[in-house]
Amino acid sequence: MTTHLAPPRRATSQGIDRPRLARARRRLRWADLLVMVCWSSVAAAVSLYLASGGLLQVVDVASAVTALGIVVGLIGTNLILVMLVLAARIPLVDRAVGQDVAMAFHRRLGKPALYLLLGHGVLLTTGYALQDGSNVISETVGFFSGSDFVLAYAGLGLLVFVVLSSVVAVRRRFSYEAWHVIHLLSYAAVLVAVPHQLSAGAVLAGGTWQRVYWIGLYVLAFGSVAAFRFAVPLVRSARHGITVAGVEALAPGVVSIHLRGRDLERLQTEGGQYAIWRFWSAKTWWHAHPISFSAVPSAHSARITVRDLGRGSSAISRVLPGTRVSIEGPYGIFTDAARMTNRVAVVAAGIGITPVRSLLEGARLSSGEATVLLRATDASQQYLWDEIQNLPGMQGNTVYSMTGPRPPGVATWLSAEALNRGVTLTSAFPHLSDSDLYVCGPASWTELVVRDARVAGLAETQIHVERFDW
Incomplete structure (x- = not known):
């Protein structure tokens, strides 16, 4: 995985993908x-x-x-x-x-x-x-x-x-x-x-x-x-018979929950989507949570990744194999179907990697079309980073990482070290104007990325955001 951002380069226009643009305009x-x-x-x-x-x-x-x-x-x-x-x-x-x-x-x-x-x-x-x-x-x-x-x-x-x-x-x-x-x-x-x-x-x-x-x-x-x-x-829950297959710890307070069920491909889940999940155990049956797929479901398996953000999500991370699961969804348009250009720029921070990982898995990407920047405050927040580079669709595409705290008193999504080096959103993504930008992470951090994209002149229709707040 590349650890340094590319120096600024002049953007080379690849043009708008007309079929994608037509689909996006129909949706609008x-x-x-x-x-x-x-x-x-x-x-x-x-x-x-x-x-x-x-x-x-x-x-x-x-x-x-x-x-x-x-x-x-x-x-x-x-x-x-x-x-x-x-x-x-x-x-x-x-x-x-x-x-x-x-x-x-x-x-x-x-x-x-x-x-x-x-x-x-x-x-x-x-x-x-x-x-x-x-x-x-x-x-x-x-x-x-x-x-x-x-x-x-x-x-x-x-x-x-x-x-x-x-x-x-x-x-x-x-x-x-x-x-x-x-x-x-x-x-x-x-x-x-x-x-x-x-x-x-x-x-x-x-x-x-x-x-x-x-x-x-x-x-x-x-x-x-x-x-x-x-x-x-x-x-839908009765038809697919979803249960917990296992719980995998990724980092302190972060787990991937592996699920199994019947005909899960019939959910027609697109990479980047989420569902509302209810786990039928004594401590979790009374509430449901919106959680993104961290992998595109196969016929018999699916995966979600959860970070402890409260008593409910903490209880979910301790569910036992065999626990029955109800599902509402899938939902969301943080997907490849929302694209209208030939290029993809992705910025993800913390647990925001979850929908990004499945988005990139399900996206139709050619070599050189995608640039991904993964952001973390420290090494403990690098959830699923190792999987991104190994996705089949990422072959020939670029993955950057940026680790470190933000500078105090400065409204920026960048690390202090990157800011001192003169890194900007447009230097990280030299083809930004010809790209669809996908952003996912904490709400205040996400707003700063979107702010910089707007300042750079990116059209609102090319900005796609998935927020982890409620």
């Missing part, structure tokens, strides 16, 4: 269509309310405030259901944008949806109080006399809890397992508010297009969750 069009459908659903919710005569009921300030509260509530509820669809792991969504992008969009919608629903409650309470000639406090107390409104308040309270737990500063105080359980409350929060939405007033009266639309949206959201988060994984 699907992504644009999904975004358009999401926002169109919000427009449909408001349009149906207006078309049903919602504005005709506005005759004074009280009715105007009430109508505004209804519109705000419809938009907020629509966004919540869109969030559930994005989190349902629908294969079409995964192939178009990848689960990480879908979940990033899901998270961005969380606060606006919550604010809208809070505004819905405030506006309706104010509007009803104005109509009744009472005050907001009395009107709120009156709401609790109806079971539908009690459920609505309960659902709103659950949503507040879920959104607050998702704020980065708060989320870091939870283990992944605890946060995941809390997040499942979002399903309950939406469900308990359904009776309120369908029975309150005449907004969604029976026989109206509004009622048809909302019932259809609820069926889509919860049907997708039921199908792709529960039914499909159950069937």
Whole structure:
């Protein structure tokens, strides 16, 4: 394995691979269509309310405030259901944008949806109080006399809890397992508010297009969750009968878990993808973890590599041979299929080597097409490095290594020694502009690599990132 980076060279353009570019553009069009459908659903919710005569009921300030509260509530509820669809792991969504992008969009919608629903409650309470000639406090107390409104308040309270737990500063105080359980409350929060939405007033009266639309949206959201988060994984797990074949220690706190099963090639796993794994042992059955494949599965075997990052992953690393395993997936577009150029530049750090190793194994690479830079703080983090050079597709391609801590007080992904030598992303990858860049590692470190790629002028469509955070 080469231990020093190449000196700066002028890039030699190899051009864009047109078939790959065409596939990438089709995927991007699907992504644009999904975004358009999401926002169109919000427009449909408001349009149906207006078309049903919602504005005709506005005759004074009280009715105007009430109508505004209804519109705000419809938009907020629509966004919540869109969030559930994005989190349902629908294969079409995964192939178009990848689960990480879908979940990033899901998270961005969380606060606006919550604010809208809070505004819905405030506006309706104010509007009803104005109509009744009472005050907001009395009107709120009156709401609790109806079971539908009690459920609505309960659902709103659950949503507040879920959104607050998702704020980065708060989320870091939870283990992944605890946060995941809390997040499942979002399903309950939406469900308990359904009776309120369908029975309150005449907004969604029976026989109206509004009622048809909302019932259809609820069926889509919860049907997708039921199908792709529960039914499909159950069937897939039963079909393949995956169990633990053995656990191999790679370094302190890092193990490879070897799996065996039936017809694993039918999973159609691409190198670079991950799955949601649940190990059915006494200490691990109650939580599932997203873990990348560290090797492309064969017909009867697969492998994942895990680093201890909490109590859950620590327990997984101690599972015994024969333990049954459930699988959801595979997921992700950190794959060779996302490429649009003839060249590949790869930067991986720490446990980020896991999807990179399977990506390179599954990629269709010719001699001279790939340049790989493996990054570690010290020798203890060089997981699977010895396997990279020996992959069949890496014959005739270049592998660099960079070991050492980053300089204190400097926002860089480079080691202090490399930075002092004048190494940059473009000197390490002289053909960067003609390459697809794949980056995987700790979130803050990854962002620095992507920053340098953007400064170098690399198109966003040529940057592919797999993050190891949640």
